Amino acid sequence: MAWKSAAETGWIGHRRFDLVFFFGSALVAASVGALALAVPGFVVPLFWAFLLFVDGPHLLATWARTYLDAAERRRRRRLLVGSFAWLLPGLLAWLAAHLTHSRAPIDLFLLFATLWSFHHAIRQFYGILAIYQHHARSALVARRCDRYFLHGILWLAFGLFSFGHPQNRSLFGFPQDFPRWISMAGMGLLVTLGVSVVAYGMFRRLRFPDESSRPLLFLLGPAIGLQLYAMFVVGTFEPLIPRPEDPEQAFMASTSVGGIVHGMNYLGITAIVGLRRHGQNTDGSIAALLGRRPLLAYGVFVVISLGYLALNAARGVLPGITPFPRQSAIADLFLVLYWGIFFHHYYLDQHIWHVRTDETLRFELGLQAAEGARA
Numbered sequence: 162m163a164w165k166s167a168a169e170t171g172w173i174g175h176r177r178f179d180l181v182f183f184f185g186s187a188l189v190a191a192s193v194g195a196l197a198l199a200v201p202g203f204v205v206p207l208f209w210a211f212l213l214f215v216d217g218p219h220l221l222a223t224w225a226r227t228y229l230d231a232a233e234r235r236r237r238r239r240l241l242v243g244s245f246a247w248l249l250p251g252l253l254a255w256l257a258a259h260l261t262h263s264r265a266p267i268d269l270f271l272l273f274a275t276l277w278s279f280h281h282a283i284r285q286f287y288g289i290l291a292i293y294q295h296h297a298r299s300a301l302v303a304r305r306c307d308r309y310f311l312h313g314i315l316w317l318a319f320g321l322f323s324f325g326h327p328q329n330r331s332l333f334g335f336p337q338d339f340p341r342w343i344s345m346a347g348m349g350l351l352v353t354l355g356v357s358v359v360a361y362g363m364f365r366r367l368r369f370p371d372e373s374s375r376p377l378l379f380l381l382g383p384a385i386g387l388q389l390y391a392m393f394v395v396g397t398f399e400p401l402i403p404r405p406e407d408p409e410q411a412f413m414a415s416t417s418v419g420g421i422v423h424g425m426n427y428l429g430i431t432a433i434v435g436l437r438r439h440g441q442n443t444d445g446s447i448a449a450l451l452g453r454r455p456l457l458a459y460g461v462f463v464v465i466s467l468g469y470l471a472l473n474a475a476r477g478v479l480p481g482i483t484p485f486p487r488q489s490a491i492a493d494l495f496l497v498l499y500w501g502i503f504f505h506h507y508y509l510d511q512h513i514w515h516v517r518t519d520e521t522l523r524f525e526l527g528l529q530a531a532e533g534a535r536a
Contacts, residue, residue, distance in 0.1 A: 171296035171373060173289070173527055174433040182429025183289060187383040190421040194395040197414040201401040204414050205480055211417040212473055215424035217466025218459060222431040223506050225458065227513060229448040230438075240512055247504035251497030259490050267493060274500045281507045282423050283315050286384040288514060289426055290376060295528055297373035303365065307380055310361055314354065314385055321350055322392040328400060328411045351393065358385060383422050391419040402480055406487060409478045428459070434525040472499055 172179045193211075197204050227233045227241055234241060254270035257263075287308060294304050323329050325347050358381060365377050396415040405411040432455040439452030451458035474482045475495040485492040516523050523529045 171293075171375065173292055174429065174436075178429065178433065182425050182432075183379060184382060186422045186425035186429075187387040189425065190387055190418045191390060193421060194390060194414060194418040197401060197417070198395060198398055204401045208413045208417050209470065209479070211420055211424075212470055213466050214463060215421055215428075217469035218462035219424040219427045220469070220502065220506055221462040221465055222428055222458075223509055223513075225448065225451055225462075226431055226434065227509060229446075229451070231446065231448070233513075237513070240509070244505050244508050247508050248498070248501035250504070251501040255490075255493050255497045258493065264488070267497070270497065270500070274503070277507055278503065279315075279319055281510065282419070283312060284511070285423060285426060286315075287311055289430070290380055290384060292526055292528065293373075293376040293379055297376050299372055299376055300369060303369050303372065303376075306365070307376065311380060311384060314357065314361075315388060317350070317354060318389055318392055321347060321354070322396060325351075326396060326399075328405075328408065332408055354389070358389070383426070387422050388419055391415045406480075407478070410480055430526075432458070433527070434522075437525040437527075438521075 173183065193207055197207055227237065250273075251270055254266040257266035290307060290311065291304070294307065299307075362377060362381050366374075392415060395418050396412060399414055400411040401414050402410060405413075409416065435452030435455060435458070439449040442449040442453070451461065470479075472495060473479055475484055475492070476499050477483050477485065477487050477492050477496070483492075485495075514522070516526060516528060520529075
């Protein structure tokens with residue numbers, strides 16, 4: 162099968178696979194953003210579709226790769242049990258908020274959740290970029306430059322978007338209209354950001370002309386370009402739905418656009434890892450079956466993600482569906498449980514993708530031949 166020759170061809174899976182999941186994801190996301198801008202009435206159904214077909218399945222892919230796999234359970238028992246402690250911060254914030262009748266504990270919790278969520282997304286981009294750099298045999302200095310540029314440009318963009326968008330300014334208690342000099346400084350930083358992306362692309366091609374273009378294309382396309390598009394093209398026109406009741410509703414379109422790339426990238430990685438791990442495995446375990454048949458696995462994940470839709474409804478993020486009063490104790494409980502599930506996902510991901518210390522994972526990601534992997 163084509164995915165077995167990834168190390169020789171320089172793809173994570175194979176050419177068509179990578180073009181769909183790692184590069185094509187940006188085209189899918191950009192199209193969704195354009196549709197949302199053209200027909201704002203589609204924003205809510207597009208967000209539903211994102212939750213059901215991308216966001217929910219990408220969460221479930223983590224658990225299938227760990228909790229369903231007997232070898233992973235034996236190997237990472239302490240991690241898989243201890244990681245559930247990340248449900249506690251939200252529960253403590255919820256308890257403090259409703260005992261003190263103050264939103265401050267939950268607001269601080271949500272601020273932390275937002276920062277960790279963005280950090281998690283950048284880590285994933287860098288992980289995929291590093292695989293392409295490995296295949297391209299990128300020079301050490303090129304890898305280092307790419308890493309600093311990726312982190313620096315995305316955090317700068319995040320800061321500009323967080324403080325520059327009127328919806329965010331009201332969230333932080335800032336005036337809707339900044340003094341003119343602050344607005345001009347912000348515009349100058351935004352222009353500088355865009356020029357920096359173009360200049361860095363030119364620098365990389367001129368400085369390392371013999372390197373494969375795939376690392377740079379992934380860096381400037383899905384990892385940076387699409388995220389800037391989500392924030393400063395789609396996000397500029399948000400909120401696209403009338404009378405949003407919270408920041409998540411205000412930025413439904415840009416969340417979907419950025420999340421599609423992240424989710425499709427993750428589903429692609431877990432699918433190819435499952436194929437390499439279980440492709441020759443003939444046992445009848447659920448993990449092996451789902452690993453050998455990624456389309457079946459995805460279908461199962463989508464069905465289970467109906468429960469994920471219900472969780473989002475219960476926490477009050479879906480417009481028009483509010484089973485519990487907003488900011489009530491039960492709605493806030495579902496809110497912190499939702500983020501606790503994501504904290505658990507973030508924490509697991511920080512520990513299960515370490516290629517330097519995991520020989521089997523290096524094979525599963527196409528970084529070395531099968532002979533080097535453990536049996």
